[in-house]
Amino acid sequence: MKSTGKILRYQLRDVIRGRWILVYTLVFLLMTDVLFRFGGSGDRVVLSLMNVVLLLVPLVSIIFGTMYLYHAREFIVMLLAQPVDRTSLFLGLYGGMAIPLAGGYAVGVGLPFLWHAGGGAGSALGVLLLTGVLLTCAFTALAFLVAVLFEDRAKGFGAAVLVWLLAAVVYDGIVLMVVTTLWRYPLERPLLALTMLNPIDLGRVLLLLQFDIAALMGYTGAIFNRFFGSAVGKGLALTVLVAWSVLPLLVGLRRFRMKDF
Amino acid sequence: MSLAVTSSVCLGLLIPFTVGMAQDIVVQEGTSVPTLGAAILSARPGDHIVVRRGVYREPTIVIDVPGITIEGDSGAVFDGEDAEDVLLVTADSVTIRGLTIRHVATSYIDDRAAIKFQEVTGCVAEHNRIEDAFFGIYLAKSTDCTIRHNVAIGRKTTETKSGNAIHLWNSRDVLVEDNTVSGHRDGIYFEFVTGAMVRRNVSTDNLRYGLHFMFSHNCEYWDNVFARNGAGVAVMYTKGVTMVGNRFEENWGSAAFGLLLKDITDSRVEDNVFRGNSTAIHAEGSDRIIVKGNEFIANGWAVKIMANSIDNEFTRNRFVGNAFDVSTNSRSSSSRFSENYWGAYQGYDLDRDGYGDVPFRPVRLFALLVEQYPPAIILMRSAFVDMIDLAERVVPILTPETLVDEHPLMEWRQ
Amino acid sequence: MTSPERLPLEPPDAPAIPRLVTSTAAIVEVTDLGKSFGGLTVLDGVSTSFAVARITAVVGPNAAGKSTLIKAILGLVRPDRGRIVVNGHVVTRDWDYRRGIGYMPQAGHFPENLTGREVLSMLKHLRGPSAELDEELLDAFALRPELDKQVRTLSGGTRQKLNAVIAFLFRPPLLILDEPTAGLDPVASGIIKDKILRCRESGTSVVLTSHIMSEIEELADSVVFLLEGRIRFDGPRLDLQRLTGHQSLERAIAVLMQGGAS
Incomplete structure (x- = not known):
């Protein structure tokens, strides 16, 4: 992996100069700023941003991630003809995409908090930023996996959108079905597990628990609160979110190393 | 006196x-x-x-x-x-x-x-x-x-x-x-x-x-x-209660109520402010209560009204920024909502009479689901839930048909 | 280091091509290379070798397996069977042997927001410290003024020139050029052909593909003719012309193709 840094350096430069990352950053910047101007306190802005972040960050990450890898295909071939190992190249490309996306998000959301709230939004903002960054990493990794698995670009885009739909929308429908069919059984623990398995849900619940909305969640919420309040719960949640970046990336890397160009 | x-x-x-x-x-x-x-x-x-x-x-x-x-x-x-x-x-x-x-x-x-x-x-x-x-x-x-x-x-x-x-x-x-x-x-x-x-x-x-x-x-x-x-305020087994101009605020907790009405009949709840309670008003077995001119701001549930409460009247109240405006546990409801101001209302007032031209249904499908299956609350603020709420709002199938504000206020004055 | 030229085995009425013996050392040795993509056989037992300080043209119709052969040598395609030795290194998972290869793909694709100079320095970084660079083409193409523009503003021809510069930059002992003159104007084509010939003079081995027969006639010492994943001719270009009885390479190849197709 000795060339990862070198590749990363130039890929970062390329991506950061691209206009879309600027647009992406500006979208978050404007949105956050406007929410503040419409009289939101730090916490309320975080709450309003939450839905957008949970939908937009994964969508943009997975779409741009796949697009980027397909687009770079010829250059990848060119680089692979150089004395470069595939692992370095893959990780360098991944970093070159995930870092600007995560950075653009963090800057776009974070800056308005600095000048409106003086950074004083506390742990809720922290969780929002961390969740957004980890979701970026996870869905960029999923994007890379999709792009490596599907040679055909149209199929790849389709798969990317499908993965996003599954995680962002359909999954919760399944959870709801589980709740409504099995409600006679104690569901708190299975729900906890189901939540842990979907990075978007995990992010959503971690954010919900930051607000006193948690009180609305009654007994279920109390169990979630206790779990995610404990060091073990926090560690596990973080591990799972990170695993959602690492596992797809590893599978993608495996395929990338075996792939014919 | x-x-x-x-x-x-x-x-x-x-x-x-x-x-x-x-x-x-x-x-x-x-x-x-x-x-x-x-x-x-x-x-x-x-x-x-x-x-x-x-x-x-x-x-x-x-x-x-x-x-x-x-x-x-x-x-x-x-x-x-x-x-x-x-x-x-x-x-x-x-x-x-x-x-x-x-x-x-x-x-x-x-x-x-x-x-x-x-x-x-x-x-x-x-x-x-x-x-x-x-x-x-x-x-x-x-x-x-x-x-x-x-x-x-x-x-x-x-x-x-x-x-x-x-x-x-x-x-x-x-x-x-x-x-x-x-x-x-x-x-x-x-x-x-x-x-x-x-x-x-x-x-x-x-x-x-x-x-x-x-x-x-x-x-x-x-x-x-x-x-x-x-646990907020709880009043029970009483008739002829008059509650006017009180403030019920920040009563938070999984069992906290701004105002819990249990078997309260023939009473008035008017011009109060409910702000930041996990449940602003919870009514069960309570009949013929007039809830009028109150403000419900930033509560978890503004009004939870159980089906065993009948003939209550909610009018000229203001609902703003509540996670759930109205929740109930049944498809039928005999309580009336009229001329309230709903922050979530997205209708219009073409004839400029001060009332929205489209009726407002304050009970979200999700509120109903949560009432029936409490663990479903874990899906709060999920995109899926927002979608089914929207669908239900367009074509109501499960939410109480009768629980409709036919004349939602466009503006609210005390 | 002996790698027998292959004879077309079938059909019997194909022109007889005698076995020729070469004494030159090989820079690339390919033995019994096989590759198929999803049931479609692209290379079927290809064995050949590319001589040092010679220009070898790999020719054949579309989908004959030319690019797969080249990509296998570059390690871009993993063969199902067979063995490739480049400059004494067996091509497996090892990637350092590519230090000795300059590759020019058919079209130049670079990160769009980098400048030409940055692309070059990226490759220099990846290659690590190296001997004196060969920037001759940079001047020959008058490319220096373009180097500070972002790639996306460059024309296709200019990108292709940059592509060529990169292939020659590190003075590799082996050049693999995929349609090196495609997309270039005649002047630039001339420059690159001269450069190829000069490189051979200084001992560089060259493998190239081209659809332009006159170009192959002009450049190639040897020809490897591929058809449906198999080698139908492998030997000095002049032999091919002589054996088929055609002075023009184009016609000679046409004969091979007909022979193979019938």
Whole structure:
């Protein structure tokens, strides 16, 4: 992996100069700023941003991630003809995409908090930023996996959108079905597990628990609160979110190393 | 106020008996009357007892002389030394004013209080300060009393270890006003009380309820503040309640209510403000209540109305920024919503009559789901939930058909 | 180091091509290379070798397996069977042997927001410290003024020139050029052909593909002719022309194709 840094350096430069990352950053910047101007306190802005972040960050990450890898295909071939190992190249490309996306998000959301709230939004903002960054990493990794698995670009885009739909929308429908069919059984623990398995849900619940909305969640919420309040719960949640970046990336890397160009 | 009139009439009746012989007794340490107990022994009806500055530690002082007034100078403190009742009033028309009473022990057998009125009429407790007491001011089987401008600060331990700040049992025609109570189990507690007026009190940070009453008909509650109480306010098994201009705020918790109405009938809840409660109003088994002109701001649930509540009317209220505006546990609802202002309303008013042209359905499908399957709350703020809510709003299938505001207000004025 | 030229095995009526013996050392040796993509056989037992300091043209119709062969040598495609030795290194997972290869793909694709200079320095970084760079083409193409523009503003021809510069930059002992003159104007084509010939003079081995027969006639010492994944001719270009009885390479190849197709 000795060339990862070198590749990363130039890929970062390329991506950061691209206009879309600027647009992406500006979208978050404007949105956050406007929410503040419409009289939101730090916490309320975080709450309003939450839905957008949970939908937009994964969508943009997975779409741009796949697009980027397909687009770079010829250059990848060119680089692979150089004395470069595939692992370095893959990780360098991944970093070159995930870092600007995560950075653009963090800057776009974070800056308005600095000048409106003086950074004083506390742990809720922290969780929002961390969740957004980890979701970026996870869905960029999923994007890379999709792009490596599907040679055909149209199929790849389709798969990317499908993965996003599954995680962002359909999954919760399944959870709801589980709740409504099995409600006679104690569901708190299975729900906890189901939540842990979907990075978007995990992010959503971690954010919900930051607000006193948690009180609305009654007994279920109390169990979630206790779990995610404990060091073990926090560690596990973080591990799972990170695993959602690492596992797809590893599978993608495996395929990338075996792939014919 | 009828009860104020009644109590002054009572006093008026007593005064002719006592005025001729009335005397002033001064209680002061180191004098011939070093304790209040000693003063009572020599007191005659209508006497005026002044308690000088100092800390008095006496066994339960039984005040059995009618018509007397006990008045504390500033700094007159009665320390219950964690023993029994401090002042026990058993005679009519006694006024207790300006005392500081502290340290009344917890008991699991009897209700020890700082000031206890037992089977009396025409009693007055005012401008007293009560600290660290089990019960604060306690009325049993008493009528025509006034409790005002008292401050009671409880020790804020656990629900079982503390009593109520103002506790009325089996009493009628009592005026409770301008008191500030906190840190007790319940701030104001009524059981079998009728004809009470409760106004301008501030009841905050109590362990259980800011206000709690049962079987207490025809009482009125005006302009009180109930905030940050462990379980909010709960009122039960009562008819003819009037609640106007109160503030119910920040009663958060999985079992906290701004106002819990259980078996309340023929009552009015008007012009109150409910802000930041996990459930602003929860109504079950409550019929014919008029809920009018209230503001529901930033609550978890603004109104939870169970199907066993019938014929309630919600009108000209303002709902803004609540996670759920209205929730219910049934498809049918006999409560009416009309001319309310809904922050979530997205309709229009083409004919400019001030009412939206499209009816508003305040019950989200998700609210219904959560009511039926509580663990579903875990999906709160999920995109999927927003989608099914939207779909349901367009084509209502599951939400109560009858629960519709046909004339949603476009603007809201108090 | 002996790698027999292959004879077309079928059909019997194909022109007879005698076995030729070469004494030159090989820079690339391919033995029994096989590769199929999803059931479609692209290379079927290809064995050949590319001589040092020679220009070898890999020719054949579309989908004959030319690019797969080249990509296998570059390690871009993993063969199903067979063995490739480049400059004494067996091509497996090892990637360092590519230090000795300069590759020019058919079209130049670079990160769009980098400048030409940055692309060059990226490759220099990846290659690590190296001997003196060969920047001759940079001047020959008059490319220096373009180097500070972002790639996306460059024309296709300019990108292709940059592509060529990169292939020659590190003075590799082996050049693999995929349609090196495609997309270039005649002047630039001339420059690159001259450069190829000069490189051979200085001992560089060259493997190239081209659809332009005149170009192969001009450049190639040897020809490897692929058809349907198999080698149909492998030997000196002049032999091919002589054996098929055609002076023009184009016609000679046409004969091979007909022979193979019938």
